[in-house]
Amino acid sequence: MNTFQFQNPTRIIFGPGTVDTLAEQLAEYGKRVLLIYGGGSIKASGLYDQVQSQLKQAGAVVHELAGVEPNPRVSTVRKGIALCREHQLDFILAVGGGSVLDAAKAVAVGVPYEGDVWDFLTYKAEIKSALPLGTVLTLTATGSEMNGSSVITNWEENLKKAFGSIHAYPKFSILDPTWTFTVPANQTVNGIVDMMSHVFEQYFSLTSDTPLQERLCESILQTVIENGELALKQPDNYAARANLMLCGTYALNGGMISVGMQNDWASHMIEHEISAIYDIAHAEGLSILFPNWMKYVHKERIDRFVQFAVRVWNVDPAGKSDEDIALAGIQATRDYFTRIGAPASLGDLKIDGKDLERMAKETVRYGPVGSFKKLNEEDVRQILELSL
Ligand code: NZQ
Ligand code: ZN
Secondary structure, eight states: OOOOOOOOOOEEEESTTGGGGHHHHHTTSOSEEEEEEOSSHHHHHTHHHHHHHHHHHTTOEEEEEOOOOSSOBHHHHHHHHHHHHHHTOOEEEEEESHHHHHHHHHHHHHTTOSSOTHHHHTTSSOOOOOOOEEEEEOSOSSOGGGSSEEEEEEGGGTEEEEEEOGGGSOSEEEEOGGGGTTOOHHHHHHHHHHHHHHHHHHHSOSOOSOHHHHHHHHHHHHHHHHHHHHHHHOTTOHHHHHHHHHHHHHHTSSSGGGTTSOOOOHHHHHHHHHHHHHOOOHHHHHHHHHHHHHHHHGGGGHHHHHHHHHHHHOOOOTTOOHHHHHHHHHHHHHHHHHHHTOOOSGGGGTOOGGGHHHHHHHHTTTSOBOSSSOBOHHHHHHHHHHTO
16 A cells, blocks of 8 residues: 545535535635536426525525536636626535536636636646635536546637646535436436446556455445446435435545555546547446456456456356456446446447547647556557447
C-alpha cells in the first residue's frame, strides 16, 4: 500500500424526504442563490416545486440557469458565471444528474477567477477558490455529489476535459433515492455502467497489499450488479434505488475505496474523446471500451483479473488456466453489460472508424494515459479499433 492523504469535506444527507432539510442547510451559506438544473426532468417530477418552496422558506434571492445539457458545455458554464457576477450571487445550488452538478462546479470555480474558466480544463491555471455549492442529486452515476471533479465539453473545439479540486467539493449533497424512480431505463443502465467503471479504474491497479480496498471494490461491484438488474425490473423499488445510490457515491468520492492505490483512468480519458466528437452518453462509451481495455491489458497483472473473475463473477477456477479464468471474467462483464442493454461496439451507435486517429491523438495530448499499462497513441488506437 502506498502512502496517502485523504480528505472529503462533503456532508451527505441521505433518505426519503431529505429535500425538506434544504432551507436548514442553506442557512449556513449565502442567501443569493444561483439555481442550476437541466432540461426539465425536475419540473416533470415535482422536485423543482419542492426546491423552490425550501428556497422561499430560507428567504433566498434566486436566479436560475436552466437547460444544462447532458455532456455540459463550457458556453453554458460561462452564462452561469456571468449571472453570478451580474447579480452578486454567493451560493450555487445544483439540482439534477452529473451534468448539472459538473456545470455547477465549473461555475463555482469560474466566478472568482479573472480569466476564462476553460483554462482550468486545459491545465493553464490552478483553481484557488470557489463559491460554495450544494446539490440535490436525481441520477445515480457519476459520484459528482461527493467529489471535486467536473467534466466539461467545449463543443466548438470538440474537446471534453476534466478538472479536479478540493475547492469544488459540494458543501452538502441531498440524496433522496425516491427522486431517481423516474430515471428512464437507458439512463439507469448508463448509471450502472458508469459506477462499475469507476470501480474498475481503481481496482485494476499494480499496487499490492491492499486487501481491504480490493474487497471494498468487489462488494460495490456485486451490489451494483444485483441491484442494477432489480432497479431495471422495478424502477420504483426503494431498496434497489437506494443501494445503487450509495454505490454510486462510494464508487467515486475522492478515492476512499482505493486509498494508497495507484488508479488508472485511461478508459475514461479515451471515452471523453469519443463523447467530445459524437455527443454520446459517457457510459455508452465506457460500456463499449472497458471490456476491450481489459482484454488489451490483462496480461500486465493476471492475478488481479483472476481474482476479479472468481470473486465478482463467481467463475469456477477448477481445471482452468489463469488466462482462461481472466478471460471468463472479462466475458462475464461484457455479457452483463449486454444483458442490461448497454452497447458493445461503436458500430452499435453508428460510429465508424474515421475519427480513430484523431481521438487517439487527443487522448494522449498531455502524455501517455493510465498506469495499469501506460498507453501511448498506438495503444489507444488499437483499443479503439477493437471497439469498432
Ligand atoms: O436534463 P434533465 O431534464 O434533468 O434530464 C436528464 C438528462 O437528460 C435525465 N435525468 C436526470 N435525472 C432524472 C432524469 N430523467 C428522469 N428522472 C430523473 N430523476 O438524465 C439525462 C442524463 O443526465 P446526466 O446528468 O447527463 O447524466 P449523468 O449523471 O450520467 O452525467 C453524465 C456526465 O457526467 C460526466 C460525464 O462525462 C457526463 O458529462 N462525469 C462526471 C464525473 C464526475 N464529476 O466525477 C465522472 C464521470 O466519470 C463522468 O465523466
Ligand atoms: Zn465515469
